[in-house]
Amino acid sequence: MSPIQTTIIDNLAIRYAASISGFAESILLLNPLPESIWAFEPIWDKLAEKFNVIAIDLPGFGRSQIREALLSPVVMAGFVKKAIDHFDLGPMHIVGPDVGSSVAMFVGQYHPDRIKSAVVGSAACVLPICSDGILTGMILDPDMDTLKSYGSKAIINGALANMTSYQLSHDVREDYLVSYEDGRFWDTMKFLKSLPAGLSKLDMDNLRLPVLIIWGETDPLAILKNGEILHERLPNNEFHVLPSGHYAWEDTHESYAELITEWVSNGYKRDHTY
Known part of the structure; x- marks a missing residue:
C-alpha cells in the first residue's frame, strides 16, 4: 500500500493513497463500510503493477472529513x-x-x-431493497435506537467477523474502529437510509456504462440477488460470483484483483450488451 496522505477536495480534508506511474489506465477505489482505504491493501500491489491507482475515504467515511449534505449516493457522485x-x-x-x-x-x-x-458489488443497490441481517435495519428502520443499543464498536467487530479467510492486521482493524468513533458510525447510517430514495433515481435500464459486477456467493448482508438483478438490468455488464461472503475484495483478494486487472486492461472495451 502506498503512503497514506491527506488532500483538500471540495473544501474537505480527504484521506487518500496514490500510486501514479504514467500508465494509460487509472483506477479510483472508493472505500467500503465499515472499512477505509486500508480495505484495498490486499489488492493494491497487483493493481499498481499495471495501472495508476488512487484510493479515497469518501467524505464521512474512514478518516475523511464529513459534510452531511454529501451523505447520499446521488450527491456523493458529484463529489x-x-x-x-x-x-x-x-x-x-x-x-x-x-x-x-x-x-x-x-x-x-x-x-x-x-x-x-x-466495478461494483457487495451492496444493497437495487429496489426494492435486497438485504439481510443487520444491514436491513440500517437501511429501513425509521430510527437507530435498536442499533445504538449494541454500540458502534460491537457492530463493526460483528460485521468484520463475516470476513472468513483473510486475516486483518491489528493496525488495520484499529483504523476501522477509530475511523468511526465519536458518532461517525451513526453519521454513515444517514447514507444507508438515503438509499431507497436515491436508488429510485438510478436509471439502470439505460445506463450504457460498462460495469463489472463481482459478488460473494454467500454474502449474508448485501445478498447475491442484488448482483443478479444488476446483471439482468444493466445493458452493458459482466457478472462474476466468487466463493466468499461479504468481503470479496479481502477474502478472495487474488481472484478479485485478477478480475479487475483483466477488466481494466481490456475487458471493459468488449461489447457486453445483449
Missing part, C-alpha cells in the same frame, strides 16, 4: 466527479464495493465523461 478532476488523470475506472457501488453507477449516469467503467 467523486470533483475528486476525479482533482487528481487530473482523465476519466477513471471506479471500483466501488459496498457503499461505493451506487455512487459509481450515479457517476456513470450523471457524469459519463469522467468514468470509463465501474
Whole structure:
C-alpha cells in the first residue's frame, strides 16, 4: 500500500493513497463500510503493477472529513466527479464495493465523461431493497435506537467477523474502529437510509456504462440477488460470483484483483450488451 496522505477536495480534508506511474489506465477505489482505504491493501500491489491507482475515504467515511449534505449516493457522485478532476488523470475506472457501488453507477449516469467503467458489488443497490441481517435495519428502520443499543464498536467487530479467510492486521482493524468513533458510525447510517430514495433515481435500464459486477456467493448482508438483478438490468455488464461472503475484495483478494486487472486492461472495451 502506498503512503497514506491527506488532500483538500471540495473544501474537505480527504484521506487518500496514490500510486501514479504514467500508465494509460487509472483506477479510483472508493472505500467500503465499515472499512477505509486500508480495505484495498490486499489488492493494491497487483493493481499498481499495471495501472495508476488512487484510493479515497469518501467524505464521512474512514478518516475523511464529513459534510452531511454529501451523505447520499446521488450527491456523493458529484463529489467523486470533483475528486476525479482533482487528481487530473482523465476519466477513471471506479471500483466501488459496498457503499461505493451506487455512487459509481450515479457517476456513470450523471457524469459519463469522467468514468470509463465501474466495478461494483457487495451492496444493497437495487429496489426494492435486497438485504439481510443487520444491514436491513440500517437501511429501513425509521430510527437507530435498536442499533445504538449494541454500540458502534460491537457492530463493526460483528460485521468484520463475516470476513472468513483473510486475516486483518491489528493496525488495520484499529483504523476501522477509530475511523468511526465519536458518532461517525451513526453519521454513515444517514447514507444507508438515503438509499431507497436515491436508488429510485438510478436509471439502470439505460445506463450504457460498462460495469463489472463481482459478488460473494454467500454474502449474508448485501445478498447475491442484488448482483443478479444488476446483471439482468444493466445493458452493458459482466457478472462474476466468487466463493466468499461479504468481503470479496479481502477474502478472495487474488481472484478479485485478477478480475479487475483483466477488466481494466481490456475487458471493459468488449461489447457486453445483449
